[in-house]
Amino acid sequence: MTGNPLTALLGCSVFLLSVALETVAQSIDQAALSPAIRIDGCFQDWKGVEPLAINERTGLLKTLCLADDADYLFLKLEFTWKVNLQAGNRITLDLDVDDDPTSGLRKGRLGVDASFTFGERRGWIFSGQDTLSIQYESLGLVTAPTMESTIFEIALSWPASKELMTLGFGTKPMRLSVADESDGSPPLIAAYIPQRPARPGLPPISLEKEDPTHLRLVTHNVNRRHFNPEKRDAFSRVYQALQPDILLLQEAYEGTATEILDYFRMAVGAPLSGRWYAYKAGEEATVLLSPFPAAAVVHLGNSAAYILDLTAPYTGKLVLIALSMPCCDLDGARQAEADMIMAFIDNLKTGKTQEHIPVGTPIILAGDANLVRRTEQYTTLTMGDIQDTLAYGPGAPPDWDGSPFLDLLPYHLQRPMAYTWRGSGFFPGRLDFIFYSDSVLKIGRNFVFDTVGLPEEVLSRYGLQERDAPDTYKHQPVVADLILGN
Ligand SMILES: [Ca+2]
Numbered sequence: 221m222t223g224n225p226l227t228a229l230l231g232c233s234v235f236l237l238s239v240a241l242e243t244v245a246q247s248i249d250q251a252a253l254s255p256a257i258r259i260d261g262c263f264q265d266w267k268g269v270e271p272l273a274i275n276e277r278t279g280l281l282k283t284l285c286l287a288d289d290a291d292y293l294f295l296k297l298e299f300t301w302k303v304n305l306q307a308g309n310r311i312t313l314d315l316d317v318d319d320d321p322t323s324g325l326r327k328g329r330l331g332v333d334a335s336f337t338f339g340e341r342r343g344w345i346f347s348g349q350d351t352l353s354i355q356y357e358s359l360g361l362v363t364a365p366t367m368e369s370t371i372f373e374i375a376l377s378w379p380a381s382k383e384l385m386t387l388g389f390g391t392k393p394m395r396l397s398v399a400d401e402s403d404g405s406p407p408l409i410a411a412y413i414p415q416r417p418a419r420p421g422l423p424p425i426s427l428e429k430e431d432p433t434h435l436r437l438v439t440h441n442v443n444r445r446h447f448n449p450e451k452r453d454a455f456s457r458v459y460q461a462l463q464p465d466i467l468l469l470q471e472a473y474e475g476t477a478t479e480i481l482d483y484f485r486m487a488v489g490a491p492l493s494g495r496w497y498a499y500k501a502g503e504e505a506t507v508l509l510s511p512f513p514a515a516a517v518v519h520l521g522n523s524a525a526y527i528l529d530l531t532a533p534y535t536g537k538l539v540l541i542a543l544s545m546p547c548c549d550l551d552g553a554r555q556a557e558a559d560m561i562m563a564f565i566d567n568l569k570t571g572k573t574q575e576h577i578p579v580g581t582p583i584i585l586a587g588d589a590n591l592v593r594r595t596e597q598y599t600t601l602t603m604g605d606i607q608d609t610l611a612y613g614p615g616a617p618p619d620w621d622g623s624p625f626l627d628l629l630p631y632h633l634q635r636p637m638a639y640t641w642r643g644s645g646f647f648p649g650r651l652d653f654i655f656y657s658d659s660v661l662k663i664g665r666n667f668v669f670d671t672v673g674l675p676e677e678v679l680s681r682y683g684l685q686e687r688d689a690p691d692t693y694k695h696q697p698v699v700a701d702l703i704l705g706n
């Protein structure tokens with residue numbers, strides 16, 4: 221875990237637990253064949269998978285591990301220093317999918333049938349006399365973590381490309397190479413025979429809360445799409461299926477809070493019946509819809525804090541910080557906002573703000589944190605470490621027991637992935653997070669909601685169409701059922 225020790229401490233501990241439960245019924249042999257890799261930026265799942273290629277000399281590349289299952293080829297790449305996998309590098313994967321130097325582009329003893337340069341986010345398929353320019357979709361590429369790291373895990377989908385399927389990708393021995401084309405260092409080269417084991421332990425898919433007393437929080441960056449008439453049916457079906465009790469939107473610029481509540485009330489129907497409250501705050505138009513009145517709403521840059529007065533059968537307060545942090549290359553602004561948010565929480569807990577909360581009040585950060593580059597922002601949001609201590613104070617571990625916030629790390633229901641954003645150009649990424657005070661709050665069912673690839677039976681059970689989730693927006697709804705009280 222040299223790449224991201226924090227992930228090991230936080231979100232990945234949840235992962236360890238769930239893997240332990242899932243794998244309990246497997247025989248040792250099955251477990252060895254099928255390590256149940258999940259593309260989540262945590263690497264305990266690779267335990268026992270030995271590197272097939274090692275570079276002991278200088279240079280960026282260190283080790284390459286490989287694994288596979290029925291659906292994916294998995295790579296684990298370790299580097300000597302931290303990189304952004306999606307920009308500013310010339311790390312290139314060459315695939316000889318049939319281990320045949322006579323098919324594809326000849327490179328040493330490889331006949332390269334597909335090539336992909338991660339830092340340029342593009343590649344090529346060499347098919348007969350044709351060279352096809354490709355982007356990540358042609359390989360079904362998913363990588364993690366989305367932030368900078370010294371270690372990454374990568375999935376390629378076996379059937380993503382017709383050309384590679386024709387060559388027998390995933391059905392025969394293959395050979396591959398990972399090179400740093402920015403220097404002349406030797407590539408990591410490995411031969412591999414896919415085993416294609418069935419992935420164990422996917423439970424039956426069910427969207428309902430496990431208990432009616434749980435409060436379902438759904439967070440979703442809708443980026444102005446919520447009032448688009450062409451999107452209305454997809455939004456309606458998605459939210460009728462998810463039945464939110466607390467709906468947190470980001471970038472819901474159009475409309476007042478009440479207009480947005482009315483829109484979702486009409487679109488979604490029953491779950492939003494009764495008395496509901498609607499608030500809108502923050503430079504990036506976060507909106508909170510819930511049956512609870514807010515004792516205070518505090519602007520925190522693009523983000524905002526909502527301090528809710530819970531009503532029967534719940535008691536006390538609930539602090540919800542809607543994350544909508546500055547995007548993309550804006551590392552400095554994103555860090556400043558993370559600092560401001562964590563300083564606000566520290567001040568709120570220690571009675572230094574106008575608002576007051578009882579000791580032990582659950583605190584949740586949820587939304588689009590846009591963590592696509594530097595890792596310090598993640599450290600700030602979990603550990604409470606503040607970078608600009610002159611402006612915001614020293615900071616402190618944010619949970620009531622002096623521990624960090626837990627990173628919930630929800631997964632897709634139908635695939636071993638944790639990404640929450642899927643668009644063109646950049647690879648699918650984990651941009652949306654739920655961090656929370658786990659010393660005083662438990663979370664039940666939780667997942668990243670995607671309709672693509674859900675079994676037909678599940679789609680029809682919930683009245684969904686397969687394109688509904690991407691037809692709302694590139695960000696996916698993230699769902700967490702809060703277990704409040706005793
Ligand atoms: Ca993993």
Ligand SMILES: [Ca+2]
Nearest residue numbers: 320323324331
């Ligand atoms: Ca070949």
